[in-house]
Amino acid sequence: MATLSNGAKAGTWSDVDALRERLEQNGVRVTQRDCQRGLQGAYDARRNNLIVCRSHRTPRQVWNTLAHEAAHRMQDCAGGMISRPEHLQSMVRTLAKYSPEDIASLRAYPRSQHNIEIEARYTAKLPPNQVLQLFDRYCEGMQRA
Numbered sequence: 001m002a003t004l005s006n007g008a009k010a011g012t013w014s015d016v017d018a019l020r021e022r023l024e025q026n027g028v029r030v031t032q033r034d035c036q037r038g039l040q041g042a043y044d045a046r047r048n049n050l051i052v053c054r055s056h057r058t059p060r061q062v063w064n065t066l067a068h069e070a071a072h073r074m075q076d077c078a079g080g081m082i083s084r085p086e087h088l089q090s091m092v093r094t095l096a097k098y099s100p101e102d103i104a105s106l107r108a109y110p111r112s113q114h115n116i117e118i119e120a121r122y123t124a125k126l127p128p129n130q131v132l133q134l135f136d137r138y139c140e141g142m143q144r145a
Contacts, residue, residue, distance in 0.1 A: 011060030015128040019066050022132060023050060026139050028073055041065040043072040064124045067131050071123035075116055077139040083119050091122040
């Protein structure tokens, strides 16, 4: 299992650009727009569109949303979870310790979506190089029209 970033170097504009470019090379349209209050971003698998909401103020916030939504793209490429089921509880414990707001936000989702959301939240906290490696592992050569 990968290790969570301490955040010191994660989420620079160059990290954001690298992941955005990787997504676009994979056929995902990445856009920014105004969103309803509380929404940070979205990935629409049917339209192959990823939205980052304009509410973000720092590159770290943009990175977190972009990496989270990119994890949903990876799940789409993989046809399901990208982590082993036995790692989910460890992800929950790690997020509860280092990012309790991510665990609390799960209440807004149906129970059936909790596992994919836990995985996306955990992935967004990984160092950028690990997110890019995961993206390449699951989505390389999976471009859709």
